[in-house]
Amino acid sequence: MFQEKNRHLPCFAHTLDLTASDNENMKPLIEKVKKTITYFKQSVNAADELRRVQPEDKTLKLKQSLPTRWNSVFYMLERFLMLNKYVASIILSDSKAPEIMTASELEEIKEFIQILKPIESVSKELSGEKYIYHIK
Numbered sequence: 001m002f003q004e005k006n007r008h009l010p011c012f013a014h015t016l017d018l019t020a021s022d023n024e025n026m027k028p029l030i031e032k033v034k035k036t037i038t039y040f041k042q043s044v045n046a047a048d049e050l051r052r053v054q055p056e057d058k059t060l061k062l063k064q065s066l067p068t069r070w071n072s073v074f075y076m077l078e079r080f081l082m083l084n085k086y087v088a089s090i091i092l093s094d095s096k097a098p099e100i101m102t103a104s105e106l107e108e109i110k111e112f113i114q115i116l117k118p119i120e121s122v123s124k125e126l127s128g129e130k131y132i133y134h135i136k
Contacts, residue, residue, distance in 0.1 A: 026112055029105055030065070030073060033080050035098045036087065037062045046090055046097070053086045062087070071123055074116045077109050 040046045040062050051059055063079045065072040080087070084106060091097040101109075 023112070026108070029108055029112075030077070032099070032101070032105070033077060033109070034064065036091070036101075037064050037076065037080070039091075039098050040087070043094075043097075046094065049090050050083070050086055053089070054083075071120050074113065074120045077113055077116075081106070081109055081113065 040050060041064065047061075050062070054060065060079065060083060062083060063072070063076045065076040084101065088100055091100045
């Protein structure tokens with residue numbers, strides 16, 4: 001089957017994740033989220049404020065997606081939604097901050113997460129497998 005030189009079978013989990021996270025319709029919105037997260041990563045004041053406004057026992061950080069990490073877009077968007085009410089209030093108080101998310105953009109993110117959730121579950125399960133399956 002793989003007798004030709006340099007032939008390989010790509011990882012199914014990786015292919016599944018790329019298919020899900022490389023959505024052309026969502027790219028502008030994903031970029032907007034990334035820009036907001038970058039602002040919080042680069043602004044000590046914004047990051048400190050984000051920690052300060054959260055409940056002490058449940059302090060979370062924003063997650064940036066990484067091109068080398070499978071499912072990272074899903075995790076980034078999921079965490080962004082969890083922290084959005086805090087993020088929005090901080091952004092509103094800083095004129096140098098990126099544009100705030102609209103209600104319709106937040107709804108799009110929620111819908112996209114619902115689409116990605118089962119894919120993330122399958123991808124997570126497959127990437128954790130220690131066995132190679134042969135399907136005829």
